[in-house]
Amino acid sequence: MKKVIAFDLGASSGRAMVGELNNNSISIREIHRFLNEPVLVSGTLYWDVLRLFHEMKKGLLKAGNEGDITSLGVDTWGVDFGLLNAEGKLLENPVHYRDTRTKGILKAVQEKMGLEDLYRITGSQLMEINTAFQLFSLAAHRKDFLDRAKTLLLMPDLFNYFFTGKSYGEYSIASTTQLLEAGESKWSGEVLRALEIPKELLPEIIPSGTVLGPVLEEIREELNLMPINVVAVAGHDTQSALVAVPAEEKDFIFISCGTWSLMGTELDSPLINEKSAGYNFTNEGGYGGKVSFLKNLTGLWLIQESRRWWEKEGSSYSFSQLEQMAEEAEPFLCFIDTDKEEFSLPGNLPERIRNYCRDSGQRVPVTPGEIVRCIDESLAFKYRMVLEEIGDCTGLSYERLYMVGGGINSALLCRMTACACGKEVMAGPVEATVYGNVALQFAAAGDIDGLPALRSIIRQSADIAVYSPKEQNEWQEAYNRYKAVLSNGTV
Numbered sequence: 065m066k067k068v069i070a071f072d073l074g075a076s077s078g079r080a081m082v083g084e085l086n087n088n089s090i091s092i093r094e095i096h097r098f099l100n101e102p103v104l105v106s107g108t109l110y111w112d113v114l115r116l117f118h119e120m121k122k123g124l125l126k127a128g129n130e131g132d133i134t135s136l137g138v139d140t141w142g143v144d145f146g147l148l149n150a151e152g153k154l155l156e157n158p159v160h161y162r163d164t165r166t167k168g169i170l171k172a173v174q175e176k177m178g179l180e181d182l183y184r185i186t187g188s189q190l191m192e193i194n195t196a197f198q199l200f201s202l203a204a205h206r207k208d209f210l211d212r213a214k215t216l217l218l219m220p221d222l223f224n225y226f227f228t229g230k231s232y233g234e235y236s237i238a239s240t241t242q243l244l245e246a247g248e249s250k251w252s253g254e255v256l257r258a259l260e261i262p263k264e265l266l267p268e269i270i271p272s273g274t275v276l277g278p279v280l281e282e283i284r285e286e287l288n289l290m291p292i293n294v295v296a297v298a299g300h301d302t303q304s305a306l307v308a309v310p311a312e313e314k315d316f317i318f319i320s321c322g323t324w325s326l327m328g329t330e331l332d333s334p335l336i337n338e339k340s341a342g343y344n345f346t347n348e349g350g351y352g353g354k355v356s357f358l359k360n361l362t363g364l365w366l367i368q369e370s371r372r373w374w375e376k377e378g379s380s381y382s383f384s385q386l387e388q389m390a391e392e393a394e395p396f397l398c399f400i401d402t403d404k405e406e407f408s409l410p411g412n413l414p415e416r417i418r419n420y421c422r423d424s425g426q427r428v429p430v431t432p433g434e435i436v437r438c439i440d441e442s443l444a445f446k447y448r449m450v451l452e453e454i455g456d457c458t459g460l461s462y463e464r465l466y467m468v469g470g471g472i473n474s475a476l477l478c479r480m481t482a483c484a485c486g487k488e489v490m491a492g493p494v495e496a497t498v499y500g501n502v503a504l505q506f507a508a509a510g511d512i513d514g515l516p517a518l519r520s521i522i523r524q525s526a527d528i529a530v531y532s533p534k535e536q537n538e539w540q541e542a543y544n545r546y547k548a549v550l551s552n553g554t555v
């Protein structure tokens with residue numbers, strides 16, 4: 065039996081998981097979990113990257129009791145990066161994508177390069193958080209600092225570097241930057257020049273699943289580790305999760321549900337045209353050169369942040385309590401556009417949701433149950449809307465939806481998605497990202513070959529729940545109201 069370690073870092077917590085391959089089935093087990101708490105210092109929101117690396121080392125220490133481990137792989141959220149100086153030292157803590165330095169930046173970007181051109185070249189959804197715009201902000205406001213930087217490493221690449229001393233840009237995470245030519249393993253000279261980002265900063269790109277080499281001797285000594293390889297898995301968590309979508313059909317719809325909802329379909333090459341630009345779809349690079357044609361939607365962030373707010377106010381609820389309360393709340397009371405800018409920054413989300421509902425002439429949710437129900441229904445309807453947009457772009461219709469990720473722990477959300485979309489939902493695995501990370505390490509070792517084989521192993525390994533659409537008349541009528549709210553801003 066072979067064992068590997070997957071480090072899966074999300075926006076609020078990280079885990080070390082042991083993965084085992086046995087008779088064509090993968091099992092995973094958590095050995096260490098830690099918080100990922102951003103720190104606000106002198107007006108900037110940073111990731112506490114050394115603490116995170118320290119926690120990863122703790123994970124490796126615990127793995128010491130597990131016997132032979134052949135490799136490790138790291139996946140994280142997208143777009144954020146660290147900068148190394150000429151000596152290979154980290155210059156500053158990586159800045160969180162929710163920091164305000166890129167707020168409203170697209171206007172200034174547009175003066176340097178048309179946003180249509182930017183989209184045409186990169187195929188990336190225009191989002192203020194993208195690496196390109198974070199760098200643009202640095203070039204504009206902290207030129208001296210940027211001049212001291214020699215190498216840019218995106219988060220998983222940075223951890224891989226800490227482990228191995230090797231600095232590369234793994235393809236899937238590189239494709240979250242808005243600096244790659246769509247569907248190519250190539251930085252776009254045109255975009256870099258226009259945004260005044262030095263080309264030398266960017267590392268050489270390597271395919272997802274590349275074996276980087278052994279963990280540094282100094283770390284092995286510190287942790288008393290056996291030799292262990294680092295595999296550059298699909299470093300972008302969304303793309304590791306995609307590997308573990310248990311679909312058998314070629315054309316399918318996925319929703320990776322976590323802090324974000326990444327919803328889309330898999331293609332062999334980028335789809336970039338007026339329609340995709342109009343809907344703001346992104347073409348993200350994945351394992352095996354696949355393209356995820358997807359939209360980055362706000363996800364459970366809305367519930368996580370509301371819950372944090374209620375906690376601050378002195379009321380703590382678990383996610384399952386909130387779900388129970390939402391279950392009992394009145395259906396279709398009010399809807400929000402979950403992707404409105406006012407919901408993206410930390411703070412008093414329940415109040416912002418109430419204001420949105422009041423301003424749009426709807427009934428105003430009061431209790432936490434009503435707020436959470438409003439969020440869940442609005443998410444489910446957003447999925448329906450995006451499903452229609454995907455079909456409009458690809459010209460295909462889809463039989464079912466595949467939902468993966470922590471968000472599917474909410475049976476309510478899965479049920480609502482099935483009802484809102486009028487499609488069967490296959491929900492699972494919850495731990496898609498970790499399954500993908502682990503599976504790619506086995507693939508790198510030559511134990512599994514190709515995406516269909518990887519997905520077939522996931523089907524044999526993970527629990528998948530099925531939800532069928534119900535009460536279609538009520539949901540259709542409510543969807544019309546939802547659309548009216550979104551298009552008019554009022555009802």
Ligand code: LFR
Nearest residue numbers: 140141142143301302324360
């Ligand atoms: C999900 C994710 C999304 C990315 C967002 C911010 O965890 O990786 O794919 O757009 O985080 O980086």
